[in-house]
Amino acid sequence: MWVYAAKRVVMMVGIMFGVLVVTFALSRVLPSSPVEIMLGHRPTPEQVEAAKQALGLDRPLYIQFVSYLGDLLRGDLGVSLRTGRPVLSELFLRMTATFELTTLAVVLVVLAGVPLGVLSAVKRNAPVDHAVRTISMAGVALPIFLVGMLLQMLFYGAMGQALPLQGRIGSEILLDYPFERVSGLYLIDSLIAGQWEAFVSSARHLALPVLTLAAASLAVISRITRNMMLEVLDKDYIRTAWAYGVARRRIHYRYALKATLVPMLTVIGLTYGFMLGGSVVVEAVFDWPGLGGYVVGAISRNDYPAVMGVTLFLATMYLAINLVIDLLYHAVDPRLRIP
Amino acid sequence: MSAPGSQEFGVRPSLGLSRLLSWFASQNVLLVVGAVIFLTIVALALLAPLIAPYDPNTIDFSQKLRAPGLEHLLGTDELGRDIFSRIVYGARTSLLIGVTVLAFSMALGVPIGLVAGYFGGRVDTVLMRVSDVFLAFPPLLLPIAITAMLGAGLFNAMMALAISWFPWYARIIRGSVMGVREELYIAAAKTMGVSAPRIMLRHALPNSWTPTIVQASMDFGYAILAAASLSFIGIGARPPTIEWGLMVAQSRTKFLDFWWTAACPGLAIFLTVLAVNLVGDGIRDLLDPKSRAR
Amino acid sequence: MSAEPILAIGDLAVEFPLLSGTVEAVRGCSLSIGKGEVMALVGESGCGKSMLALACLGLVPKPGIVRGSVKVAGREVVGRTDRELADLRGGRAAMIFQNPASALNPFFTVGAQLQEVVARHRGLSRAAARQAVIAAFEDVRLPDPKIALGKYPHQMSGGQLQRVMIAMAVACRPVLLIADEPTTALDVTIQAQIIVLLRDLVERTDLSVLFITHDLGVVAEFCDRVAVMYAGAIVERGPVADFLEEPLHPYARMLLAAVPRLGAGRARLEAISGQVPNLAHLPRGCPFHPRCAKTSDVCRRDDPVMRRAARGRHVACHHALGAIDGGVTGSSEDAA
Numbered sequence: 001m002w003v004y005a006a007k008r009v010v011m012m013v014g015i016m017f018g019v020l021v022v023t024f025a026l027s028r029v030l031p032s033s034p035v036e037i038m039l040g041h042r043p044t045p046e047q048v049e050a051a052k053q054a055l056g057l058d059r060p061l062y063i064q065f066v067s068y069l070g071d072l073l074r075g076d077l078g079v080s081l082r083t084g085r086p087v088l089s090e091l092f093l094r095m096t097a098t099f100e101l102t103t104l105a106v107v108l109v110v111l112a113g114v115p116l117g118v119l120s121a122v123k124r125n126a127p128v129d130h131a132v133r134t135i136s137m138a139g140v141a142l143p144i145f146l147v148g149m150l151l152q153m154l155f156y157g158a159m160g161q162a163l164p165l166q167g168r169i170g171s172e173i174l175l176d177y178p179f180e181r182v183s184g185l186y187l188i189d190s191l192i193a194g195q196w197e198a199f200v201s202s203a204r205h206l207a208l209p210v211l212t213l214a215a216a217s218l219a220v221i222s223r224i225t226r227n228m229m230l231e232v233l234d235k236d237y238i239r240t241a242w243a244y245g246v247a248r249r250r251i252h253y254r255y256a257l258k259a260t261l262v263p264m265l266t267v268i269g270l271t272y273g274f275m276l277g278g279s280v281v282v283e284a285v286f287d288w289p290g291l292g293g294y295v296v297g298a299i300s301r302n303d304y305p306a307v308m309g310v311t312l313f314l315a316t317m318y319l320a321i322n323l324v325i326d327l328l329y330h331a332v333d334p335r336l337r338i339p
Numbered sequence: 340m341s342a343p344g345s346q347e348f349g350v351r352p353s354l355g356l357s358r359l360l361s362w363f364a365s366q367n368v369l370l371v372v373g374a375v376i377f378l379t380i381v382a383l384a385l386l387a388p389l390i391a392p393y394d395p396n397t398i399d400f401s402q403k404l405r406a407p408g409l410e411h412l413l414g415t416d417e418l419g420r421d422i423f424s425r426i427v428y429g430a431r432t433s434l435l436i437g438v439t440v441l442a443f444s445m446a447l448g449v450p451i452g453l454v455a456g457y458f459g460g461r462v463d464t465v466l467m468r469v470s471d472v473f474l475a476f477p478p479l480l481l482p483i484a485i486t487a488m489l490g491a492g493l494f495n496a497m498m499a500l501a502i503s504w505f506p507w508y509a510r511i512i513r514g515s516v517m518g519v520r521e522e523l524y525i526a527a528a529k530t531m532g533v534s535a536p537r538i539m540l541r542h543a544l545p546n547s548w549t550p551t552i553v554q555a556s557m558d559f560g561y562a563i564l565a566a567a568s569l570s571f572i573g574i575g576a577r578p579p580t581i582e583w584g585l586m587v588a589q590s591r592t593k594f595l596d597f598w599w600t601a602a603c604p605g606l607a608i609f610l611t612v613l614a615v616n617l618v619g620d621g622i623r624d625l626l627d628p629k630s631r632a633r
Numbered sequence: 634m635s636a637e638p639i640l641a642i643g644d645l646a647v648e649f650p651l652l653s654g655t656v657e658a659v660r661g662c663s664l665s666i667g668k669g670e671v672m673a674l675v676g677e678s679g680c681g682k683s684m685l686a687l688a689c690l691g692l693v694p695k696p697g698i699v700r701g702s703v704k705v706a707g708r709e710v711v712g713r714t715d716r717e718l719a720d721l722r723g724g725r726a727a728m729i730f731q732n733p734a735s736a737l738n739p740f741f742t743v744g745a746q747l748q749e750v751v752a753r754h755r756g757l758s759r760a761a762a763r764q765a766v767i768a769a770f771e772d773v774r775l776p777d778p779k780i781a782l783g784k785y786p787h788q789m790s791g792g793q794l795q796r797v798m799i800a801m802a803v804a805c806r807p808v809l810l811i812a813d814e815p816t817t818a819l820d821v822t823i824q825a826q827i828i829v830l831l832r833d834l835v836e837r838t839d840l841s842v843l844f845i846t847h848d849l850g851v852v853a854e855f856c857d858r859v860a861v862m863y864a865g866a867i868v869e870r871g872p873v874a875d876f877l878e879e880p881l882h883p884y885a886r887m888l889l890a891a892v893p894r895l896g897a898g899r900a901r902l903e904a905i906s907g908q909v910p911n912l913a914h915l916p917r918g919c920p921f922h923p924r925c926a927k928t929s930d931v932c933r934r935d936d937p938v939m940r941r942a943a944r945g946r947h948v949a950c951h952h953a954l955g956a957i958d959g960g961v962t963g964s965s966e967d968a969a
Contacts, residue, residue, distance in 0.1 A: 014468065015471055015475050018469065018471070018472030018475070019472055022473075022481075023484070026488045137613065137616065138609075138613065140616065141560065141564075141609050141610075141612040143567050143584070143605065143608050143612075145567075145568060145584070145587060145588075146605035146608065149587070149594060149601050149605070150602075152595065153594065153595060153602075156595070157596075157598075165595075235735070236730065236732065236735040236736045237736055237737055237738040237739070239730075239736070240730065240736045240737065242692060242715070243690060243722055243723065243727075243728045244753075244801065245718070245719040245720060245721070245722035245723045245724060245754065246749065247719065248716075255738060255740075255741075258740050258741075262740075273478065274478055276477040276480065277477040277478040277480050278479065280479060280480070281479075281568050281571060295483065295487075296573065298487075299483070299572075299574055304488070307483075307487045311476075311481075311483070311484040314476075314477055314480055315480065318475065318477045334739065334740060334785045334787070
């Protein structure tokens with residue numbers, strides 16, 4: 001088990017290296033001239049040269065790459081062109097907002113999608129199955145931003161502002177019921193501080209973004225669960241259970257489901273990844289102060305270090321999640337756990 | 340009596356033909372629906388100048404933000420432009436996106452897959468590791484980064500998507516080439532002097548036709564959605580390009596009170612992707628029944 | 634034998650309506666097994682023997698349609714729902730499968746799987762069930778029963794797993810055991826051990842067994858009677874000794890001729906020419922006639938019915954009866 005873990009980590013490092021190469025290439029090679037953008041309009045050639053030297057952009061590429069790596073190891077993701085502050089610190093501020101959003105969405109997707117998929121498989125070709133599959137089909141075709149906006153139209157527009165339009169918490173709430181940022185997750189921090197109104201406000205602001213982010217994945221997860229369940233139900237050991245008089249309910253929800261849970265882990269990992277990507281769009285729709293919003297803002301201002309910083313960060317997180325999932329997989333499946 | 344050795348086969352009167360038809364109808368009703376919608380959209384795109392009642396770019400403040408009605412089927416946006424006409428022209432953009440992204444993705448992926456599959460060994464390992472790197476990014480993130488670096492614009496966005504997705508096609512081709520490589524007749528062909536690239540082209544490519552089509556049918560819809568998302572956040576299509584995602588983005592200041600400015604282009608995206616997915620599912624069912632959800 | 638048969642199959646038919654045509658996996662089969670009797674069901678792959686076995690417990694998968702009658706210990710199985718059959722399955726009748734590694738759930742320990750079955754059928758508490766499982770393991774001579782309780786299937790060998798399967802089958806003291814090629818996937822020495830174990834169980838508990846196999850050697854060793862299946866129908870039935878000495882049906886004769894025999898000199902092994910027919914498109918008349926050396930016009934025209942050829946022996950062939958009685962027809966079908 002540990003040997004496997006070690007091998008996987010090594011592979012991860014390899015891929016990570018590749019990711020670094022890609023982000024490096026993107027940040028140095030592609031922009032027409034980051035320097036010119038930094039210096040504003042019409043810099044003189046001498047200014048350009050001086051800036052290049054200062055930034056180290058005149059050195060050979062591979063040396064630049066090495067120093068890039070060195071910077072990263074020291075936690076230096078560059079400096080934001082807009083604010084002048086280190087990108088990494090700006091990321092930390094916004095990371096927890098995205099984390100709160102995506103984690104809740106993943107939980108919702110799993111809690112809703114898996115039972116739907118199981119139900120769909122167990123009652124194959126019954127009306128329930130067809131309904132779930134139809135909704136699934138439709139869900140996959142809806143653009144995320146449209147779902148968000150439709151929800152806004154419904155819950156904010158049509159229902160008289162039942163749920164807030166955007167943001168993470170009501171601004172007046174923040175003033176009247178302040179709480180300390182312990183974990184960065186508003187739901188938890190407000191509870192810790194005993195500020196009930198703040199908690200409610202955070203929850204209300206979370207509702208629509210989480211729903212939006214979850215909606216697209218829900219369709220996919222329920223479909224995948226259904227397929228996996230159907231495959232398992234066809235297996236020999238399920239037939240043995242039938243042959244020994246085990247009750248149908250037990251066969252479905254204890255024996256078959258357990259076999260499905262193991263590959264399900266991988267699917268959850270993929271879902272998280274999808275969420276990390278989708279959160280960019282959702283945060284744009286709901287003005288959510290997370291990494292997605294940061295990226296969009298940075299792009300519009302040509303703040304390349306910021307863009308690359310976020311990209312690298314999110315890619316790393318995704319790789320880390322997949323590694324964890326992979327190891328969990330091995331811990332849970334008895335065939336892999338015990339030799 | 341019949342000659343010795345001949346047999347009379349009494350086939351049990353099975354309901355083969357009627358069963359086939361009813362099966363086709365029930366399973367493929369969706370395929371038919373999807374195909375109809377898709378062909379309608381293609382027609383709209385091709386015949387846009389004939390179908391669109393107004394010029395999609397004409398600004399007319401006197402007509403701004405009109406609700407859907409007889410004069411403007413789907414209403415007007417905040418610059419007074421007819422939304423129905425813009426949607427019809429937007430169909431061209433979306434279909435173009437689907438085709439372009441897929442074409443470039445395959446143009447990158449197929450050669451890489453061929454090379455990796457044929458030479459195997461280190462070449463294969465290196466190429467596959469490189470592909471893995473592209474797959475290691477969360478979806479949409481790499482296209483965002485690439486487009487940001489290249490500069491916003493629809494073409495750049497499409498290239499970015501193609502670059503992010505080529506590994507899927509590389510893998511498919513590689514798998515099929517490796518499968519074919521094992522076949523004895525490759526060895527036989529070699530001894531007869533047929534050259535390596537010819538072997539690959541003539542044998543491996545046809546083998547991989549089916550999974551490639553299946554993958555492409557899924558990706559067409561994804562490409563349209565991804566491009567719309569990129570346009571929505573501002574780094575894909577930019578004015579004056581007419582693209583549905585961009586239209587939704589442009590409606591953001593007003594959509595709460597003027598729902599059609601967002602709902603109509605949004606619906607267009609939905610219907611197109613749905614139709615494409617239905618057709619794709621149907622094609623997949625026909626080509627590879629084993630893979631379908633039972 | 635006047636006692637009620639443990640297993641009585643009457644004119645059983647199983648068919649699958651598929652797009653390409655209806656597949657008749659089992660066509661009008663009848664047989665019966667008495668108490669303490671071991672009946673072999675022999676045939677090539679694809680002849681329908683597994684489907685017949687599944688039908689005995691109502692386990693034919695959808696979209697299969699089952700017709701006819703199967704009575705286990707006097708109670709009808711065909712047409713019953715899963716809930717109605719739950720007591721029978723694993724209780725009064727149990728089945729063991731060809732590949733024990735895939736037939737056991739890889740995510741649960743073998744102890745847990747048996748415990749579940751035992752608790753369900755014998756209504757035992759957790760602790761009592763655990764003891765019963767250990768007893769069952771001892772019954773099948775599984776080494777280190779207590780340790781085996783906590784093992785997962787992938788940690789045990791093929792032979793051990795088959796013992797586990799047998800333990801599961803006999804733990805609830807069934808009267809009928811259906812064994813679908815239990816030794817085919819094992820190597821020869823383990824095979825012998827399993828056969829010894831089964832024989833021991835039969836002698837000790839008067840267990841009736843329907844033993845499906847394509848290995849005639851095992852039939853000779855272990856079984857009392859034999860039924861030969863071809864293309865979904867039973868073509869010959871009778872005591873093993875008589876059958877081995879002189880098989881009546883041409884197909885059975887070919888099967889025996891294809892088995893190498895020690896001491897038989899250097900005669901050629903006869904392979905059976907031709908192929909098993911497609912069960913969706915059976916030829917008219919006797920299904921074996923395309924491969925039979927003795928085919929005549931009547932064979933091409935009429936599907937033969939099972940007829941009594943001698944005491945306790947039945948065969949379905951237009952030509953076989955002449956060999957024994959000299960007469961044209963014997964009395965028609967009767968059980969035993």
